[in-house]
Amino acid sequence: MGLRINQGKFKSISRRELLKLTPVVALGAFAIPELQKPLLKVGLGISDWASGLLFRRGHLAPTFADAQVTPFDKFPINDYDVDDPEVDLENWKLTVAGAAQIPGEYTLAQIQSLPKQTQNTRHICVEGWDVVGNFGGARLSDFLKMIGASTLAPYVTVECADAYYESLDMATALHPQTLLCYEMYGKPLTREHGAPLRLQIPTKIGYKQAKYLTKLEVNSELYRVGYWEDQGYSDFYGL
Amino acid sequence: MASRALEIEDAKTGEVTEAVYEHPFVVRLCHWVNAISLFVLVGSGLQIFRAFPSFGAKIPQKDLIHWPKAFVLGGWLGGALQWHLTFMWIYIASGLVYVGYQLSSGNYKQVLFVPRDLPGVWPMVRHYFFFGPKPPAKEAYNPLQKHAYTSAIVLGVLSVLTGLAIWKPVQFSWLAWLMGGFHYARLWHFLIMWGLLAFVFGHLVMVVLHGWNNFVSMFTGWKKDPEYRPE
Numbered sequence: 494m495g496l497r498i499n500q501g502k503f504k505s506i507s508r509r510e511l512l513k514l515t516p517v518v519a520l521g522a523f524a525i526p527e528l529q530k531p532l533l534k535v536g537l538g539i540s541d542w543a544s545g546l547l548f549r550r551g552h553l554a555p556t557f558a559d560a561q562v563t564p565f566d567k568f569p570i571n572d573y574d575v576d577d578p579e580v581d582l583e584n585w586k587l588t589v590a591g592a593a594q595i596p597g598e599y600t601l602a603q604i605q606s607l608p609k610q611t612q613n614t615r616h617i618c619v620e621g622w623d624v625v626g627n628f629g630g631a632r633l634s635d636f637l638k639m640i641g642a643s644t645l646a647p648y649v650t651v652e653c654a655d656a657y658y659e660s661l662d663m664a665t666a667l668h669p670q671t672l673l674c675y676e677m678y679g680k681p682l683t684r685e686h687g688a689p690l691r692l693q694i695p696t697k698i699g700y701k702q703a704k705y706l707t708k709l710e711v712n713s714e715l716y717r718v719g720y721w722e723d724q725g726y727s728d729f730y731g732l
Numbered sequence: 733m734a735s736r737a738l739e740i741e742d743a744k745t746g747e748v749t750e751a752v753y754e755h756p757f758v759v760r761l762c763h764w765v766n767a768i769s770l771f772v773l774v775g776s777g778l779q780i781f782r783a784f785p786s787f788g789a790k791i792p793q794k795d796l797i798h799w800p801k802a803f804v805l806g807g808w809l810g811g812a813l814q815w816h817l818t819f820m821w822i823y824i825a826s827g828l829v830y831v832g833y834q835l836s837s838g839n840y841k842q843v844l845f846v847p848r849d850l851p852g853v854w855p856m857v858r859h860y861f862f863f864g865p866k867p868p869a870k871e872a873y874n875p876l877q878k879h880a881y882t883s884a885i886v887l888g889v890l891s892v893l894t895g896l897a898i899w900k901p902v903q904f905s906w907l908a909w910l911m912g913g914f915h916y917a918r919l920w921h922f923l924i925m926w927g928l929l930a931f932v933f934g935h936l937v938m939v940v941l942h943g944w945n946n947f948v949s950m951f952t953g954w955k956k957d958p959e960y961r962p963e
Contacts, residue, residue, distance in 0.1 A: 510757070
């Protein structure tokens with residue numbers, strides 16, 4: 494049988510074992526209001542860093558048969574402000590700036606002159622719902638070539654007619670499924686879905702896929718990340 | 733099993749009480765870290781669920797249930813995601829350390845449900861739920877307890893795998909595919925949470941029923957007056 498000891502000795506053994514658990518108390522830092530925000534920022538930062546590591550350039554998002562595509566009228570319209578920012582479609586141009594050899598204004602016809610790619614991919618909203626849509630457009634990587642973008646620059650940023658803004662890491666911008674999308678379900682984008690041009694990125698969460706694009710910039714630095722990101726959502730949110 | 737036993741002698745009465753070292757330090761540490769992270773993950777998970785409280789289509793949206801604000805954590809979807817994406821690392825880390833320790837130390841034998849435990853399950857169920865006689869305790873955990881703990885660990889692993897499928901349905905597309913796609917992975921993740929909550933409920937009831945010495949042992953490792961004869 495076990496060693497015989499007195500009660501005092503047992504108490505001191507027990508106390509020592511209890512004190513070993515003090516590291517658990519460190520988690521209490523999350524309950525301190527001043528520390529909570531920075532700690533959660535670090536946590537989200539670690540998740541974004543891991544997301545970046547997990548992203549594989551050549552790995553394609555699953556694609557679906559036409560029969561699996563959600564009907565067009567069941568494809569949700571999501572925006573932060575207005576369904577239709579009243580873009581002048583006749584005179585619309587995409588402004589290109591930043592680390593590009595041929596900056597300036599590009600017409601939709603110029604973008605449509607690039608090889609067209611159509612794909613049935615899953616669109617996932619940060620809220621939790623998902624739909625499979627049919628999208629058509631030019632590969633962003635082709636457009637970046639067209640404008641002579643420096644692919645060494647780490648970011649592509651966009652601005653929208655409704656004052657929404659977004660940013661993409663260059664690896665995702667160059668991904669073969671990342672589209673400058675001008676068609677959904679074989680028809681030109683409707684105003685609610687971002688006419689005339691939106692981003693469609695099957696490897697990213699929905700809020701990254703900005704609509705009503707007006708400006709595209711190739712950047713070496715970000716002074717802001719994105720409309721939702723700057724309010725506390727994940728910067729990278731790769732799927 | 734390296735179970736350590738002591739006899740504690742009361743200086744005044746000379747009475748001798750047995751004590752056994754039941755929970756190694758790493759197990760206790762992981763238990764509490766895991767308990768806190770699970771609490772945070774469930775709270776923030778339910779807040780995330782509030783953003784789309786359904787497992788059907790978005791159009792038309794049929795809501796399943798709306799969680800009262802009092803039972804959720806994070807304040808809003810973005811805040812809840814911050815909590816969820818932070819504590820998932822702590823949860824995963826505590827799980828990995830726990831499983832790694834149990835396997836390398838051999839302590840897993842104390843908790844792992846094996847086929848030989850099967851005949852002992854029904855007598856325990858009969859005792860707990862149908863007023864049957866109490867089967868004699870032979871080791872730290874009875875067969876039903878082992879079953880519960882082993883199931884909880886399996887559910888823990890599944891909670892991480894389904895979570896990964898939701899967080900990275902493209903990079904881990906094979907994982908999402910195994911679960912029936914992103915849509916179903918989300919449902920599995922939710923159901924597994926309820927499985928874990930059912931375990932926690934039963935666990936807490938048992939903690940209350942088994943008294944103070946048992947409760948203290950999860951802090952100090954030492955259980956006074958164990959029901960079984962330590963080796």
